[in-house]
Amino acid sequence: MKSLYIKYEKIIKYLIFGVLTTAVNIGIYFLLVNLFKINYLIGNTVAWIASVIFAYITNKIYVFKSRTISFWESLRECSSFIACRIFSGAIDMLTMYIMIELVSVQSILAKFISNVIVILLNYILSKLIIFK
Structure with a gap:
């Protein structure tokens, strides 16, 4: 079992942090759009920025274990x-626009x-x- 984890460690960690990043993204989006009544595209942009920052830190440190040394590498x-x-x-953004505006899918779905x-x-x- 341990060798299976080692074989798929990056994928498993990426999925775990991907779920957390998604939670950050959707949580912020939900709060902005539903609680603060901000336009869905603006809420999506703010949620995206927060989730990108979260994802970079977690991917660099925990998933791909990047050890860039020089300033230029970083x-x-x-x-x-x-x-x-x-x-x-x-x-x-394009997917959200198409699904909400053209297909009439509920915003959170x-x-x-x-x-x-x-x-x-x-x-x-x-x-x-990125982390090759």
Whole structure:
């Protein structure tokens, strides 16, 4: 069993922190949109920023155990993380817009569906580009 965990450690940790990142994202989104009555696109943007910060820290330290030493390595890593998250954030916004405005899916359900797509995309980008 332990060797199975070691084999899939990054994926398991990514899923755990992905769920936590999703909780941060959806929690902030829910509060802003439902409690404070902020427009869903603005709420989604604020939730996205908070979850990107949370995800970078947890992915760097716990999932991919990045040990960048130099300033330039760290800058490259952080910049590529943010660039990839901007890309996946645009996918998130587009998915939310399509599901809510064009398909009439309930806002919170659209948020859950969008997050599943974004988690998968972010893992692929993190593994292949950012923390390689």
